[in-house]
Amino acid sequence: MSMKILVTGGAGYIGSHTCLQLLRAGHDVVVVDNLVNAQEEAMRRVQTLAGREFAFYPFDVCDDNMLDKVFSEHSFDGVIHFAGLKAVGESVSIPLRYYSNNLVSTMTLCRVMDRHNVKRLIFSSSATVYQPGSPMPVNEEAALGCTNPYGWTKFMGEQILRDIAAADPEWSIVLLRYFNPIGADASGMIGEDPSGIPNNLMPYITQTALGRLAQLSVFGDDYDTPDGTGVRDYIHVVDLAQGHMDALNYAARNTGSVAINLGTGVGYSVLDIVHAFEKVNGVKVPYQIAPRRPGDVAAVYADPRRAKELLGWQAEKGLEDMCRDSWRWQSMNPKGYAAE
Ligand code: NAD
Ligand code: UD1
Numbered sequence: 194m195s196m197k198i199l200v201t202g203g204a205g206y207i208g209s210h211t212c213l214q215l216l217r218a219g220h221d222v223v224v225v226d227n228l229v230n231a232q233e234e235a236m237r238r239v240q241t242l243a244g245r246e247f248a249f250y251p252f253d254v255c256d257d258n259m260l261d262k263v264f265s266e267h268s269f270d271g272v273i274h275f276a277g278l279k280a281v282g283e284s285v286s287i288p289l290r291y292y293s294n295n296l297v298s299t300m301t302l303c304r305v306m307d308r309h310n311v312k313r314l315i316f317s318s319s320a321t322v323y324q325p326g327s328p329m330p331v332n333e334e335a336a337l338g339c340t341n342p343y344g345w346t347k348f349m350g351e352q353i354l355r356d357i358a359a360a361d362p363e364w365s366i367v368l369l370r371y372f373n374p375i376g377a378d379a380s381g382m383i384g385e386d387p388s389g390i391p392n393n394l395m396p397y398i399t400q401t402a403l404g405r406l407a408q409l410s411v412f413g414d415d416y417d418t419p420d421g422t423g424v425r426d427y428i429h430v431v432d433l434a435q436g437h438m439d440a441l442n443y444a445a446r447n448t449g450s451v452a453i454n455l456g457t458g459v460g461y462s463v464l465d466i467v468h469a470f471e472k473v474n475g476v477k478v479p480y481q482i483a484p485r486r487p488g489d490v491a492a493v494y495a496d497p498r499r500a501k502e503l504l505g506w507q508a509e510k511g512l513e514d515m516c517r518d519s520w521r522w523q524s525m526n527p528k529g530y531a532a533e
Pocket of ligand 2: 279281282320321373392393395397409410411412413422423424425463486487488489
């Protein structure tokens with residue numbers, strides 16, 4: 194059955210891939226994104242790839258009046274809420290900006306949804322809500338607790354949504370806890386386009402392979418992991434997008450709230466990623482071993498069983514796909530969307 198979905202933050206990295214997947218599956222999307230961390234060009238490319246147009250509203254989700262207008266103009270079957278700020282370091286230096294943006298947007302959205310009787314919501318949470326030191330693989334029952342304001346906005350966002358679902362049994366809310374999304378659509382037309390010097394591993398690798406950055410710093414080689422470098426659960430963004438479609442279908446059949454990990458269940462080290470990237474793409478990624486990055490832990494990877502059980506979802510793509518698709522996007526768009 195075809196659905197009409199409001200996608201907040203739909204111009205961003207995960208949002209643009211999810212919009213494309215929804216359109217390809219025959220659903221309709223409407224995007225609200227204030228472009229604080231995205232380019233409108235991403236939306237044009239999604240329309241080109243899908244061969245279909247959709248409504249795009251460039252405003253802030255914290256704006257109740259504007260959001261109300263969108264809900265008056267369209268009749269939605271559900272909402273995917275990607276909009277949010279996500280830079281961990283910046284959240285430590287400007288905490289108020291993070292708490293305001295990420296929490297006010299979520300509360301405003303829920304208020305407007307409630308007013309228009311749209312009560313199906315998929316929320317972008319993160320593996321960062323799990324207490325550091327949790328045993329791995331980590332399942333959804335593990336203790337929660339964060340180390341930075343960004344993480345706390347996800348923790349608090351989850352709590353607000355659980356309370357809303359508990360107070361009104363008509364709500365259906367899925368809290369998706371993403372592990373480390375990388376990769377891009379196989380077309381190479383859309384992908385991750387961080388502003389400035391990347392904080393995350395894969396964009397740092399692709400920009401180093403391009404020659405835009407001199408070399409990768411591997412943050413620590415003395416962790417208690419097989420090769421000493423940090424281990425994470427990297428997940429292809431196309432698999433992640435599919436997880437959102439499956440979550441929408443789940444929300445159409447169930448009420449209440451539930452947290453679900455979206456990860457592969459497999460951990461790879463920093464050097465696994467570097468070596469796979471070099472091999473698959475036939476390029477060099479110069480690197481040096483550097484001190485540990487403050488706040489990092491040795492290993493984080495998911496227990497993905499609940500996603501399989503409740504959503505019928507599991508990751509399909511492997512490390513080679515992730516490395517190949519990340520590089521195709523970066524090499525076809527050396528300056529990201531900026532060149533347009
Ligand atoms: P992104 O920055 O590419 O996308 C977020 C989008 O939201 C951007 O397009 C931005 O312009 C928009 N936005 C931010 N605040 C807004 C507001 N108030 N009103 C309207 N638009 C707003 O990030 P992403 O990687 O695509 O992440 C999407 C979501 O998933 C975020 O909530 C993020 O915190 C969460 N998440 C991301 C990761 C990751 O590694 N990428 C991991 C876990 C969770
Ligand atoms: C980081 C955030 C996390 C957020 C996630 C997705 C921190 C502490 N955590 O997770 O909250 O949800 O991004 O946005 O910032 N690495 C290097 N060199 C680099 C970059 C990274 O060696 O230049 C290593 C890291 O030490 C880590 C791995 O690569 O072991 C992955 O790092 P990254 O991509 O930043 O993701 P996380 O730290 O897992």
